[in-house]
Amino acid sequence: MLKYTDYDIVFSEVPGEVTLALNMSLCPNRCEGCHSPQLRLDIGEELTLEAVSTLINRFSPGITCVSFMGGDNDPQALAALVSKVRQLYPTLKFAWYSGCAALPSGMKPQTWNYIKLGPYIPSCGSLRKPTTNQHLYRIDGDGKMNDITSVFWKK
Ligand code: SF4
Numbered sequence: 001m002l003k004y005t006d007y008d009i010v011f012s013e014v015p016g017e018v019t020l021a022l023n024m025s026l027c028p029n030r031c032e033g034c035h036s037p038q039l040r041l042d043i044g045e046e047l048t049l050e051a052v053s054t055l056i057n058r059f060s061p062g063i064t065c066v067s068f069m070g071g072d073n074d075p076q077a078l079a080a081l082v083s084k085v086r087q088l089y090p091t092l093k094f095a096w097y098s099g100c101a102a103l104p105s106g107m108k109p110q111t112w113n114y115i116k117l118g119p120y121i122p123s124c125g126s127l128r129k130p131t132t133n134q135h136l137y138r139i140d141g142d143g144k145m146n147d148i149t150s151v152f153w154k155k
Helices: 049-059 075-088 149-153
Strands: 002-012 019-026 065-069 092-096 113-118 135-140 146-147
Touching: 002 049, 019 049, 049 075, 065 135, 092 149, 135 149
Parallel strands: 019 065, 065 092, 092 113
Antiparallel strands: 002 019, 113 135, 135 146
């Protein structure tokens, strides 16, 4: 099952996009220095197609992207959900912020327009630090993953 606790409209998590970001709970990761430890818990509401659609309709046409912040507990369910949402909103882009170090087996990159991979490691820092272990990829239509992490380091 996928669950979310809250959402926000953000401007820098996905470069060049106005993004509806959904914060998802049930995180199976245990990053040292986790910024939101409550997201490891079984809290929030179930993230269904209806729930995502309701939020998109509330913020359209102002948003250009929807980002799922989490969902590592069930990537297959997340991919299935996003495929359905994409059919309903073909002009929107879709991003996944995952704490996994690598794409889970069975997850096709082209499910997404953007994928962020990597756990948070305090000594490496966030995406905004050149020392980060995390990567943000822009995905081509054929599934090619282009590492665009360095856009966060330019002023
Ligand atoms: S991926 Fe890591 S930092 Fe993010 S909520 Fe899970 S444990 Fe915390």
